[in-house]
Amino acid sequence: xxxxxxxxxxxxxxxxxxxxxxxxxxxxxxxxxxxxxxxxxxxxxxxxxxxxxxxxxxxxxxxxxxxxxxxxxxxxxxxxxxxxxxxxxxxxxxxxxxxxxxxxxxxxxxxxxxxxxxxxxxxxxxxxxxxxxxxxxxxxxxxxxxxxxxxxxxxxxxxxxxxxxxxxxxxxxxxxxxxxxxxxxxxxxxxxxxxx
Numbered sequence: 001x002x003x004x005x006x007x008x009x010x011x012x013x014x015x016x017x018x019x020x021x022x023x024x025x026x027x028x029x030x031x032x033x034x035x036x037x038x039x040x041x042x043x044x045x046x047x048x049x050x051x052x053x054x055x056x057x058x059x060x061x062x063x064x065x066x067x068x069x070x071x072x073x074x075x076x077x078x079x080x081x082x083x084x085x086x087x088x089x090x091x092x093x094x095x096x097x098x099x100x101x102x103x104x105x106x107x108x109x110x111x112x113x114x115x116x117x118x119x120x121x122x123x124x125x126x127x128x129x130x131x132x133x134x135x136x137x138x139x140x141x142x143x144x145x146x147x148x149x150x151x152x153x154x155x156x157x158x159x160x161x162x163x164x165x166x167x168x169x170x171x172x173x174x175x176x177x178x179x180x181x182x183x184x185x186x187x188x189x190x191x192x193x194x195x196x
Contacts, residue, residue, distance in 0.1 A: 068132025
């Protein structure tokens with residue numbers, strides 16, 4: 001249809017930020033800007049029609065909002081190459097340029113709808129979380145862009161892996177003190193084997 005179709009029914013203060021394809025058995029991880037996280041099984045969400053609001057994934061405080069939604073297989077895929085040491089981390093970056101990696105297994109599986117657990121320690125120094133992504137042994141680089149168009153490219157191995165209840169380390173310093181992180185993306189290693 002030229003006018004499109006309703007994909008989801010939204011409340012007056014809500015908006016749709018992500019759409020991801022899953023296999024019906026994935027795990028979902030939600031991350032909020034105030035540093036809360038919630039991991040639940042996709043099977044906890046019953047199938048519904050398009051013109052519906054859906055069910056609650058995470059219970060947020062009034063000043064909080066979700067900044068990241070990650071879907072991933074519940075089990076780490078095994079590599080054919082025995083020299084590769086597979087891992088899955090959650091990469092978190094704050095608006096003031098701090099970031100970290102935290103092992104995915106540190107985020108406990110829960111039944112959806114609760115307040116979740118801490119993903120990062122949020123302070124005035126860190127600013128709020130702006131990005132959350134799953135990175136793994138295929139990820140080579142992280143690119144961070146600021147609102148005033150400053151860009152930095154970092155090797156993933158240079159970003160420290162630390163626990164959930166931590167602030168992270170400085171990933172980006174700003175030329176303009178009023179600048180903040182706008183977007184984060186990752187780049188995978190070049191491989192001769194196509195992605196499955």
